[in-house]
Amino acid sequence: MSQTERTETTVLVGCGAEKQNSPTPARDLYTSSYFQKKREYAETVGDSWAILSALYGSLAPQSRTRPYDVTISDYPLDVDERDRAEYATVEEWAESILEGVENRVHNLDRWDDRDPLGRIVILAGQKYVEPLREGLDALADEHGFEVVYPFDDTSGIGDQIGWLTEGIEAAEDRDTGVSAGSEADTGDVEADRGAIPNEDANATENSGPAQADLGGFANRDSGA
Numbered sequence: 001m002s003q004t005e006r007t008e009t010t011v012l013v014g015c016g017a018e019k020q021n022s023p024t025p026a027r028d029l030y031t032s033s034y035f036q037k038k039r040e041y042a043e044t045v046g047d048s049w050a051i052l053s054a055l056y057g058s059l060a061p062q063s064r065t066r067p068y069d070v071t072i073s074d075y076p077l078d079v080d081e082r083d084r085a086e087y088a089t090v091e092e093w094a095e096s097i098l099e100g101v102e103n104r105v106h107n108l109d110r111w112d113d114r115d116p117l118g119r120i121v122i123l124a125g126q127k128y129v130e131p132l133r134e135g136l137d138a139l140a141d142e143h144g145f146e147v148v149y150p151f152d153d154t155s156g157i158g159d160q161i162g163w164l165t166e167g168i169e170a171a172e173d174r175d176t177g178v179s180a181g182s183e184a185d186t187g188d189v190e191a192d193r194g195a196i197p198n199e200d201a202n203a204t205e206n207s208g209p210a211q212a213d214l215g216g217f218a219n220r221d222s223g224a
Contacts, residue, residue, distance in 0.1 A: 027039060045171045
């Protein structure tokens with residue numbers, strides 16, 4: 001990969017305990033200010049993003065999702081809980097997410113007008129990160145992208161919110177400068193990205209939540 005080649009940044013956002021009381025798009029399901037700040041970072045800094053759901057695995061932000069009360073700490077799930085969950089163990093949960101990441105790498109490579117994956121940023125607590133870390137690092141080595149764990153170096157939610165705020169402000173300043181200098185070129189790029197089909201955009205309550213892949217990740221410029 002050349003130093004001048006554009007690459008995509010994908011952000012994986014940990015879910016939250018505070019939720020809406022009825023089915024809603026996954027991006028709106030989690031109601032805490034902490035989740036909202038992570039979402040803002042993902043939508044501002046990332047080219048695409050998905051939600052790490054303890055129940056469903058990787059969720060497309062626009063996928064209509066029912067409220068649930070399962071956390072990573074609940075695994076392995078008992079028989080009754082398995083009726084509602086996609087996975088019985090945290091290992092199965094992690095495997096599904098790693099498979100989705102690898103699929104995304106291959107799918108992006110197949111699209112001539114998409115940038116290859118260059119970086120994954122994980123905004124989640126250690127209980128969500130640790131089952132994924134070894135597998136993500138192996139995929140990064142194999143496919144040549146970077147995995148960033150910014151919360152490893154923070155001391156709590158307040159510190160994390162400060163880090164997120166700084167990242168959002170830096171990205172907004174950078175985007176303002178780019179827009180002022182090359183408005184016409186930026187418009188062309190946004191049009192191309194927005195044209196990518198999003199197979200989950202019209203998901204209904206009955207269809208269930210969609211696992212994030214090339215179609216499921218919300219692209220920053222697509223309006224999804």
